[in-house]
Amino acid sequence: MKPQIVQIRKELLSIINAVKTRIEIEKGFGVNTITLSKPNNVMTQPAKNPLTKKKPIKTTEADRQINVSEKERKSQLLEELRKEMLVCHKCSLGKTRTNLVFGVGDPMAKLMFVGEAPGRDEDLQGEPFVGRAGQLLTKIIEAIGMKRSDVYIANVLKCRPPGNRNPLPEEIVLCMPYLIKQIETIQPKVLCALGTFAAQTLLNTKAPVGTLRGRFHEYKGIPMMVTYHPAYLLRNPNDKAKVWDDMKKVRDFLNEL
Numbered sequence: 001m002k003p004q005i006v007q008i009r010k011e012l013l014s015i016i017n018a019v020k021t022r023i024e025i026e027k028g029f030g031v032n033t034i035t036l037s038k039p040n041n042v043m044t045q046p047a048k049n050p051l052t053k054k055k056p057i058k059t060t061e062a063d064r065q066i067n068v069s070e071k072e073r074k075s076q077l078l079e080e081l082r083k084e085m086l087v088c089h090k091c092s093l094g095k096t097r098t099n100l101v102f103g104v105g106d107p108m109a110k111l112m113f114v115g116e117a118p119g120r121d122e123d124l125q126g127e128p129f130v131g132r133a134g135q136l137l138t139k140i141i142e143a144i145g146m147k148r149s150d151v152y153i154a155n156v157l158k159c160r161p162p163g164n165r166n167p168l169p170e171e172i173v174l175c176m177p178y179l180i181k182q183i184e185t186i187q188p189k190v191l192c193a194l195g196t197f198a199a200q201t202l203l204n205t206k207a208p209v210g211t212l213r214g215r216f217h218e219y220k221g222i223p224m225m226v227t228y229h230p231a232y233l234l235r236n237p238n239d240k241a242k243v244w245d246d247m248k249k250v251r252d253f254l255n256e257l
Helices: 003-029 061-086 120-125 132-143 169-186 196-203 230-235 237-256
Strands: 111-115 152-155 190-194 216-219 222-227
Touching (some): 061 169, 111 169, 111 196, 132 230, 152 169, 169 196, 196 216, 196 222, 222 237
Parallel strands (some): 111 152, 111 190, 190 222
Antiparallel strands (some): 216 222
């Protein structure tokens, strides 16, 4: 067999395997059809082929020590902030909560998710996104090739509103400084706002999620993607494809860093 034919067959096999992998990921996320869209040119250049191998960057022992020290510093700052919030009673939610739902994840995370407020399961366990919506969020994270422990997850409100009602404007105003401190401490490369309250609060807008999603915005110099809240997807599963499109943009942006 001619070398050219062998090479062509190898390239075709590589393409087929890449497509199979993509289909498997999309099925795992709950998407039944593959959608193709033009590259998003807002704040980012067209993504390169994610299958292209990059030269490994050598990490010295000094670099590792710096990373460890930085992680310890950030962890300490977050713990101090958490302790400060444990005694926070600026609004009535501090009296009705079971547990403070501060945030969870890697203090060195490149990707940070911001949701709305804790629900019943989160209030009981003291951790954000642990109920059905949280399980779906975990699948979303895994679908872009990451683990839940690789990211940081927080909410605008740290205490559950009674009956899972919407956050009140005064509650958001009082709790927002804590979220700002979390973001400033973690310094993620990308923020992902989940749902109406997170998106509108961080962007200071009244625009609906449907018009904000699908492209990168900016929060204090940090690229931010807006997408639907996992709880919304549980009620509207047909919109999973839209969230998958949003998350692929996040994945490709992170791959380019």
